[in-house]
Amino acid sequence: MCTGVVALLMAGPVAALAAPESGDLALTAVNDDFAAALPVDALPYANVQDLSTATAEDGEPTSCFGATRTVWYSYTPTTTGMVTAGTGPDYPGIAVYTGSSLDSLSEVYCRPLYGYAPVTFEAQAGTTYLFRTGADFAEQVTFRLDVAPDPEVDFSPPGYEPSEFDTVAFWPSVHDPAGLGIASYRWEFGDGTTSDAQFPRHRFTADGDYTVRLTASTVDGRSRTAAHPVVVRTHDVSIVRLAVPSTARVGQALGVTVTVRNTRYAENVEVRLHRGGPYGYEQVGVETQPVPVKAAGNGTTFSFRYVVTADDRAAGKITFRAVAAVLQNRDALPADNELLSTPVRVS
Structure with a gap:
């Protein structure tokens, strides 16, 4: 033997x-x-x-x-x-x-x-x-x-690119074909941290390419290790400025500018401009363009034109809302992708 x-x-x-x-x-x-x-x-x-x-x-x-x-x-x-x-x-x-x-x-x-x-x-x-x-x-x-086989060990990596703000849940798939059972789990997340939990949750604090390893051991000491890559990327843009004039009149074409800041990865960004009304907001413009990485304090400008209507005069003011969306990737912090303007007085 x-x-x-x-x-x-x-x-x-x-x-x-x-x-x-x-x-x-x-x-x-x-x-x-x-x-x-x-x-x-x-x-x-x-x-x-x-x-x-x-x-x-x-x-x-x-x-x-x-x-x-x-x-x-x-x-x-x-x-x-x-x-x-x-x-x-x-x-x-x-x-x-x-x-x-x-x-x-x-x-x-x-x-x-x-x-x-x-x-x-x-x-x-x-x-x-x-x-x-x-x-x-x-x-x-x-x-x-036969010689008892090592345990069958695997786990499911996340089905998406987590960001540095996400807590990732890991689910093992482990079985001992010899029937004695699994005694321990050892997770190595590739960033210097480990866990002995069966179902750990882990947050990667920086973007990078990590190899996550799970080693499961049986009660009699047999073990096997499974490994999967985990790619961490934090995609994040924000609307930092929505500029409108303070006053307007019916028939005037207003210039509206939206400034989007991006300090991480080059992104394709779509910005939608909405006008407030008695039944909520309605879209009045959309623009898509590349948004390169720029130093904090700098941004990319999206420009819109809006013609003031008689309904705006009846309301006495216009409030605009801008909403930005990262295309092809998931925005890690979508809460700062929306901004309201100061009201534009209409005469």
């Missing part, structure tokens, strides 16, 4: 002996009795036996299951490690013993009929282990033995 954990798998292809031919079904299973236990020489191991010709031997222990059809296997590891037992179909029982005769067996582990989970235990180098498996109504049984 290789150093490490050994597993009797519950499913998978048969690797050792082929199923008996139909003409051989009248023959008794070759390992029907304790004394005829088939030796497992190397791992991985798989063997098919015809249970319909097998019987339970007089004096056979029942352990956690009794069955009228049973077969036996033996295994002596050369190094110490964990072992697991499984069958196909997966409902027959499996009992594991040490001892040299039926009346001197000591039970190591037992899975009852319809127990389904694999049998996993630590096998000591030089100790012979006897496996009894069977069920009353199974026609054939496949016995499998």
Whole structure:
């Protein structure tokens, strides 16, 4: 046996002996009795036996299951490690013993009929282990033995580009095929911080390309690591000025300017200009243009023209609203993408 954990798998292809031919079904299973236990020489191991010709031997222990059809296997590891037992179909029982005769067996582990989970235990180098498996109504049984696989480990990275203001939730997908269970989770977020939570939430405090790693360990120390890249980009623009004249008259074409500030990444920005009315705001203009990165205090100007109407004179004033939207990317702080003007008095 290789150093490490050994597993009797519950499913998978048969690797050792082929199923008996139909003409051989009248023959008794070759390992029907304790004394005829088939030796497992190397791992991985798989063997098919015809249970319909097998019987339970007089004096056979029942352990956690009794069955009228049973077969036996033996295994002596050369190094110490964990072992697991499984069958196909997966409902027959499996009992594991040490001892040299039926009346001197000591039970190591037992899975009852319809127990389904694999049998996993630590096998000591030089100790012979006897496996009894069977069920009353199974026609054939496949016995499998292998080094226990590492846990299956993965997680879902965020499906979007988080910003430095976002708290990202991570969801692991972890399973121990050997059946002992997961004992610990270790997250490394690539920014020098870690977490031992199963479902951590993490905020990246600076833009960058990070590799997030999850290492999950079983109760007996087997482990595996999964890694995914996480790209953090903070896209953010803001409207810092909405300039309008203080007064206007009917028929006048007003000049309205909107100043958009951007200090992070070059963006394509759409600005919509709205006019206030008795039923809320209605759009009166839209402009899209590239907004390059500029130092704080500088911005990009969007220019609009609006012709004053008789309805504006009836209201006595006009209030404009400007709304900016980053195209192709998600704005991290949309609250500062909107600005109202001072009222323009209309005469």
